[in-house]
Amino acid sequence: MRFVRVLLVLLLMVGVAGVSVWRGWISLPPQWNPWAPLDVKAKPNLLTRYKLMLLRDDSQLCEQALSSSGLRVAPQADSPDAKCPLNEALRVQGGNVALSSSFLASCRLAVSFALFEHHALQPAAQTVYWQAVTRVDHLGSFACRNVYGRENGRLSQHATANALDIAGFRLADGRSISVLKDWPKDNQDARFLRQVRDGACDVFSVVLGPDYNAAHRNHFHVDVGPWWVCR
Incomplete structure (x- = not known):
């Protein structure tokens, strides 16, 4: 009974604190304010997800x-395709890092990609190579198909521009790092790719790479769908 009373008091205190922050009676830094907009350049924390x-x-x-x-980014016209309609899609053209080509993305995918670049990709490159990544090589994002291209089954996250397949990276000194060629190695390139994979898991819902299955031996599949998987 005492535990229940303590729990109720704690819940009441949390509720009062929440209302106070929401009403502006208590000021918190934006990154710790659950009602403040997400700042992509701010370091991720427990509220980011x-x-x-x-x-x-x-x-x-x-x-x-x-x-x-x-x-x-460039807004794209809505597509009324019966099987794979796209609404409010964007074409991501690059930013601080170049892309092998532009890609279609939902707004949520674009935001997660930006978080990935700022807080996972570049920190991993600086840690391992002491230099920046200048280009991300990818295999595409939007594709109106089912998972694994099967005739029957659920639609892939690619079908809603919620997914991107990342194949490799180019460093400032011109070196290229490939998921297909470098993941199996036991060197700094493999260590970099594993740090990138682990960091991606913090900002995407699903991250699948070579450790998942043979279909992902040459890329990291990242998406912002409803499931949470990091493999």
Whole structure:
């Protein structure tokens, strides 16, 4: 009984604190304020995933987060395709890092990609190589198909521009790092790729790489769908 009373008091205190922050009676740094927009350039914390979840159903909030990302994007006309309609899609053209080609993305995917670049990719490159990544090589994002291209089954996250397949990276000194060629090795390139994979798991819902299955031997599949998997 005493435990229940203590729990109720704690819940009441949390509720009062939450209302106080929401009403502006207590000021918190934006990154620790659950009602403040997501700042892509701020270091991720325990609230980052929560704020990413809010973007799924709030296009205005997502656009606000994207404006802090530094990504160059171009809005795309809505596509009424019966099987794979695209609404409010963006074409990501690059930012601080170049792309092997532009790609279609939902706003949420674009925001997560920007978080990945700022807080996973570049820190891993600086840690392992003491230099920046200048280009991301990818195999594409949008594809109107089922998972693994099967005739029957559920639609892939690629079918809603919620997924991207990343194949490799180019460093400032011109070196290229390939998921296919370098993942199996026991050297700094393999260590870099594993740090990149682990960092991606913090900002994407699903990350699948060579350790998952043979179909992903040459790329990291990253998406912002409803499931949480890091392999």
